[in-house]
Amino acid sequence: xxxxxxxxxxxxxxxxxCVVWLVIPFGMAILWSLVDPAAPWTADRxxxxxxxxxxxxxxxxxSSLKAALINSYTQAPLAAALSLSLAFPTAYALxxxxxxxxxxxxxxxxxxxxxxxxxxxxxxxxLLFQLGLTGWKFGAIVFAHxxxxxxxxxxxxxxxxxxxxxxxxxxxxxxxxxxxxxxYVAYLPALRPGIFAATLIVFIKSIEMFAIAFIVGSPDIVxxxxxxxASLGQDYVRPNAAVLSLILVVPNxxxxxxxxxxxxxxxxxxxxxxx
Amino acid sequence: xxxxxxxxxxMRFGRFVALEDVSLSVAxxxxxxxxxxxxCGKTTLLKIISGFTVPTSGHIEIGGEDVxxxxxxxxxxxxxxxxxxLFPHLSVNDNLEFGLLNKGMARGERGQRIDEVAAQLAxxxxxxxxxxxxxxxxxxxxxxxxxxxxxxxxxxxxxxxSNLDAKLRDQVRIEIRRIQKSHALTAIYVTHDQAEAxxxxxxxxxxxxxxxxxxxxxxELYHAPRTSFVADFIGNANVIDAAVLGEDKPGxxxxxxxxxxxxxxxxxxxxxxxxxxxxxxxAAELDGTExxxxxxxxTHRSFQGHYTDLFLDKEGCEFRIxxxxxxxxxxxxxxxxxxxxKIVLLEPVA
Numbered sequence: 143x144x145x146x147x148x149x150x151x152x153x154x155x156x157x158x159x160c161v162v163w164l165v166i167p168f169g170m171a172i173l174w175s176l177v178d179p180a181a182p183w184t185a186d187r188x189x190x191x192x193x194x195x196x197x198x199x200x201x202x203x204x205s206s207l208k209a210a211l212i213n214s215y216t217q218a219p220l221a222a223a224l225s226l227s228l229a230f231p232t233a234y235a236l237x238x239x240x241x242x243x244x245x246x247x248x249x250x251x252x253x254x255x256x257x258x259x260x261x262x263x264x265x266x267x268x269l270l271f272q273l274g275l276t277g278w279k280f281g282a283i284v285f286a287h288x289x290x291x292x293x294x295x296x297x298x299x300x301x302x303x304x305x306x307x308x309x310x311x312x313x314x315x316x317x318x319x320x321x322x323x324x325x326y327v328a329y330l331p332a333l334r335p336g337i338f339a340a341t342l343i344v345f346i347k348s349i350e351m352f353a354i355a356f357i358v359g360s361p362d363i364v365x366x367x368x369x370x371x372a373s374l375g376q377d378y379v380r381p382n383a384a385v386l387s388l389i390l391v392v393p394n395x396x397x398x399x400x401x402x403x404x405x406x407x408x409x410x411x412x413x414x415x416x417x
Numbered sequence: 418x419x420x421x422x423x424x425x426x427x428m429r430f431g432r433f434v435a436l437e438d439v440s441l442s443v444a445x446x447x448x449x450x451x452x453x454x455x456x457c458g459k460t461t462l463l464k465i466i467s468g469f470t471v472p473t474s475g476h477i478e479i480g481g482e483d484v485x486x487x488x489x490x491x492x493x494x495x496x497x498x499x500x501x502x503l504f505p506h507l508s509v510n511d512n513l514e515f516g517l518l519n520k521g522m523a524r525g526e527r528g529q530r531i532d533e534v535a536a537q538l539a540x541x542x543x544x545x546x547x548x549x550x551x552x553x554x555x556x557x558x559x560x561x562x563x564x565x566x567x568x569x570x571x572x573x574x575x576x577x578x579s580n581l582d583a584k585l586r587d588q589v590r591i592e593i594r595r596i597q598k599s600h601a602l603t604a605i606y607v608t609h610d611q612a613e614a615x616x617x618x619x620x621x622x623x624x625x626x627x628x629x630x631x632x633x634x635x636x637e638l639y640h641a642p643r644t645s646f647v648a649d650f651i652g653n654a655n656v657i658d659a660a661v662l663g664e665d666k667p668g669x670x671x672x673x674x675x676x677x678x679x680x681x682x683x684x685x686x687x688x689x690x691x692x693x694x695x696x697x698x699x700a701a702e703l704d705g706t707e708x709x710x711x712x713x714x715x716t717h718r719s720f721q722g723h724y725t726d727l728f729l730d731k732e733g734c735e736f737r738i739x740x741x742x743x744x745x746x747x748x749x750x751x752x753x754x755x756x757x758x759k760i761v762l763l764e765p766v767a
Contacts, residue, residue: 307500307502309498310502310504312469312489312498312502313496313498313502313503313504314504314515315469315488315489316489316495316496317490317495317515317516317519317563318490318491318519318567319490319519320490323518323519327504327507327515
């Protein structure tokens with residue numbers, strides 16, 4: 143088989159995977175979200191008989207969507223910020239300080255990922271009741287998400303801290319830099335890609351996390367995932383679920399593209415290569 | 418201009434002794450090189466001088482002030498790193514300006530200082546560029562400029578030329594020396610390259626296993642090494658054991674060696690009965706007619722252009738000589754002369 147033919151086959155396979163995994167689900171979600179309530183999309187039709195934004199308007203006006211959007215897009219950045227803040231000291235210690243058992247400690251920080259999120263959710267819920275903090279559910283969700291996704295933040299930031307070059311720190315000190323100037327000139331350029339990546343991961347995971355939002359927050363706090371699961375479960379309306387799915391996914395894609403640009407501008411070769 | 422005084426410095430990392438009782442005095446405006454093989458302690462000593470490492474014991478004085486416990490950010494030294502350590506996200510201009518900003522210098526003065534350094538190092542056209550847009554030589558010049566802009570009391574170099582190719586190394590070497598001289602800067606330079614040390618320095622400190630073997634001018638080190646380590650490390654040397662038989666005339670010592678009896682001229686008496694001696698390969702003269710002539714068999718010859726490297730053997734004692742021109746084949750017996758003043762008396766045999 144020639145190289146050209148092999149390339150063609152691989153390209154075709156990639157396109158097929160993209161179609162099956164991305165184009166079809168997205169296409170279906172878009173079509174379902176635009177189905178006109180007056181003309182249902184029945185099984186005997188390939189495409190909806192009529193398209194309109196009625197479902198979008200209806201969801202916006204008659205559901206908890208506005209509150210869910212505000213809640214989700216407030217708690218996710220807060221959870222990302224809190225997770226990063228909590229991860230920083232641990233990542234610094236594991237990335238910069240040499241001590242016996244460091245490699246084992248690096249593995250141990252990943253262990254919480256094996257705990258199912260429902261277990262964490264139940265634990266936080268019972269903790270809130272025990273502490274009498276049931277009125278602080280929003281904060282509890284933020285804190286729970288930050289803790290739950292801490293292993294991602296720590297692991298990413300450890301790698302970033304390991305990328306910080308000792309000679310840059312020493313050069314900064316040699317040139318009389320005080321602590322924060324050393325931080326700006328030697329640490330930040332190497333940490334920036336890691337900070338963006340950790341923020342992105344925690345933000346997206348937090349936006350999509352159903353268990354905590356449902357067990358800890360309901361019924362007072364509505365988040366997009368709990369609304370989505372309600373649409374798919376107890377009051378199953380497929381067009382409404384499609385609208386929510388798109389609302390959940392589209393901002394994430396935009397954020398991902400935005401951070402991808404930022405990551406490119408923080409070219410790691412600049413901070414790790416010669417120079 | 419400030420001198421550096423290193424007094425009885427010891428440095429231990431756990432059970433490993435990196436430096437043992439090192440003392441050294443560097444005069445203001447002097448260019449001193451710390452030379453030695455890997456692991457000899459030269460970089461550790463430089464880190465102690467720059468303040469990144471605090472010695473286990475001993476003192477460092479710069480300009481008459483004890484700075485042993487002073488951190489690098491408060492020490493008036495500037496270090497040129499082996500890796501250049503330029504901040505990759507800052508332009509050349511910002512790299513040069515970084516230390517001046519830390520000093521709290523006014524904008525106008527900063528600009529003037531940068532222009533001055535850039536002109537001196539031919540960096541005017543590179544000021545807006547990022548370090549990764551520069552060649553290795555240009556990066557080295559920025560690193561040097563960043564240090565020079567600080568106008569430190571002492572300029573420190575940690576093998577700054579090791580990442581450059583041979584031709585560029587020669588150019589930058591001359592440039593560093595020119596700038597050091599023109600500013601009369603006190604400079605301490607670390608290298609493992611003996612050619613670099615000999616070419617650049619006012620004095621060279623040869624280090625071995627955490628100790629100072631010898632401190633001398635390049636010429637003195639080459640022609641009058643004190644130990645076989647120095648003789649071997651600086652250029653090529655033939656080192657053999659010798660027994661001192663006596664003093665034939667004042668300053669003329671008779672020695673028994675594997676090559677037979679030899680005379681060596683030395684104003685200082687030998688340090689023991691059993692010592693080591695050395696001579697440089699180029700010190701021998703082929704077909705010599707002097708009394709002190711040695712006959713040995715040629716085992717290998719290597720043509721090097723303007724001279725030929727001859728490897729000889731006399732009853733199991735192997736050595737080499739350098740001669741401008743020779744008509745001899747491997748296996749021939751060659752006679753050469755070794756003048757007494759070319760033989761150097763070294764340390765006692767351990």
